[in-house]
Amino acid sequence: MARWQPDARGRLEAAAFELFRERGFEQTTVADIAARASLDKRTFYRLFGDKREALFSGSGRVEEVLVRAVTETDAGPFEAVVAAFRRVAEELFADRLELVRARQAIIESSPELQERELRKSGSLAAAVTAALRARGLDETTATLATESGATVFRVAFARWIAPDSDAPLSDLIAEVAAELRAITSAPNALTSAGPDEPSRRW
Amino acid sequence: MARWQPDARGRLEAAAFELFRERGFEQTTVADIAARASLDKRTFYRLFGDKREALFSGSGRVEEVLVRAVTETDAGPFEAVVAAFRRVAEELFADRLELVRARQAIIESSPELQERELRKSGSLAAAVTAALRARGLDETTATLATESGATVFRVAFARWIAPDSDAPLSDLIAEVAAELRAITSAPNALTSAGPDEPSRRW
Numbered sequence: 001m002a003r004w005q006p007d008a009r010g011r012l013e014a015a016a017f018e019l020f021r022e023r024g025f026e027q028t029t030v031a032d033i034a035a036r037a038s039l040d041k042r043t044f045y046r047l048f049g050d051k052r053e054a055l056f057s058g059s060g061r062v063e064e065v066l067v068r069a070v071t072e073t074d075a076g077p078f079e080a081v082v083a084a085f086r087r088v089a090e091e092l093f094a095d096r097l098e099l100v101r102a103r104q105a106i107i108e109s110s111p112e113l114q115e116r117e118l119r120k121s122g123s124l125a126a127a128v129t130a131a132l133r134a135r136g137l138d139e140t141t142a143t144l145a146t147e148s149g150a151t152v153f154r155v156a157f158a159r160w161i162a163p164d165s166d167a168p169l170s171d172l173i174a175e176v177a178a179e180l181r182a183i184t185s186a187p188n189a190l191t192s193a194g195p196d197e198p199s200r201r202w
Numbered sequence: 203m204a205r206w207q208p209d210a211r212g213r214l215e216a217a218a219f220e221l222f223r224e225r226g227f228e229q230t231t232v233a234d235i236a237a238r239a240s241l242d243k244r245t246f247y248r249l250f251g252d253k254r255e256a257l258f259s260g261s262g263r264v265e266e267v268l269v270r271a272v273t274e275t276d277a278g279p280f281e282a283v284v285a286a287f288r289r290v291a292e293e294l295f296a297d298r299l300e301l302v303r304a305r306q307a308i309i310e311s312s313p314e315l316q317e318r319e320l321r322k323s324g325s326l327a328a329a330v331t332a333a334l335r336a337r338g339l340d341e342t343t344a345t346l347a348t349e350s351g352a353t354v355f356r357v358a359f360a361r362w363i364a365p366d367s368d369a370p371l372s373d374l375i376a377e378v379a380a381e382l383r384a385i386t387s388a389p390n391a392l393t394s395a396g397p398d399e400p401s402r403r404w
Binding site for chain 2: 141143
């Protein structure tokens with residue numbers, strides 16, 4: 001076998017994912033993952049900081065798509081973030097519902113993985129906020145747009161991976177964004193303005 | 203000295219806070235905390251699960267105030283959550299800026315404490331969402347209102363504890379809520395509707 005391994009990273013990620021599904025995250029060792037990929041532990045540690053990391057390399061691609069999308073648009077900040085998450089849904093998640101469900105089940109099985117996911121979400125949010133700041137938006141606006149967009153994404157994502165779901169993630173993101181708009185637009189939802197009244201600005 | 207100790211919990215919390223400030227969180231042991239409070243380690247562990255917990259007992263009171271506030275109002279869901287956070291600001295945080303800053307500095311010094319804070323925020327959010335659900339709101343609306351309100355609170359809180367801040371937290375919450383409303387109300391902030399146009403409903 002040649003010493004140089006094409007796509008060692010991809011093979012290790014696939015092996016880790018298979019083994020986490022088959023045996024569970026806790027029961028899988030780095031040695032198991034390397035063996036399944038016909039590589040050695042040294043190669044694993046050269047490419048990933050730890051066992052958890054093999055499940056999170058996709059977050060680099062998510063960040064790229066999000067940052068590019070909010071940078072290339074003229075839309076308002078909240079719109080820009082929602083559109084960016086819709087682009088992620090279309091470019092990275094469409095047609096992968098079963099894989100995403102399986103991955104989510106692995107994450108939910110382990111507090112360590114949940115913790116890593118929270119940290120990854122935090123650094124994604126920081127990158128999106130920085131990209132909005134680079135467009136000249138102030139810190140508060142950039143943070144609010146990022147966090148609101150991320151909330152919309154989380155809620156839509158939870159609906160998408162629910163057992164009885166069948167709508168595309170991108171459509172769910174648009175629906176949930178509309179719902180957030182409706183909730184925040186009326187100073188009091190029980191006495192909300194009719195369509196002919198002027199828009200309220202609190 | 204009497205065996206029964208009035209307010210052992212309060213004394214242990216105060217001792218932990220003092221020692222974390224003086225020596226740092228890592229350098230303080232449960233034995234140190236108990237000694238400072240003239241109590242023993244057994245009493246500490248009876249009242250707190252671990253060393254971190256001594257810094258987070260306030261979150262029970264925050265949860266009580268939030269849940270009561272969203273339960274007792276007729277306001278729309280987002281308004282209700284924002285008003286509830288303003289009530290927390292007024293009842294629990296007003297006049298305590300220096301203490302809150304010191305506590306936040308302790309939390310930021312330790313990844314373990316940051317992790318515990320994330321978890322506490324998660325369970326606060328779950329309690330608020332459950333209270334909104336009990337008012338008859340659907341899951342998505344309740345989650346969006348809770349998460350948006352929590353985002354407003356986080357941004358306002360960060361402004362409040364910033365070195366150059368002087369506005370009351372409750373006012374900052376109202377301001378940031380207005381800003382979130384402005385960001386999400388216009389489908390495109392660069393072409394936002396003037397005051398005479400009808401309100402847009404996406």
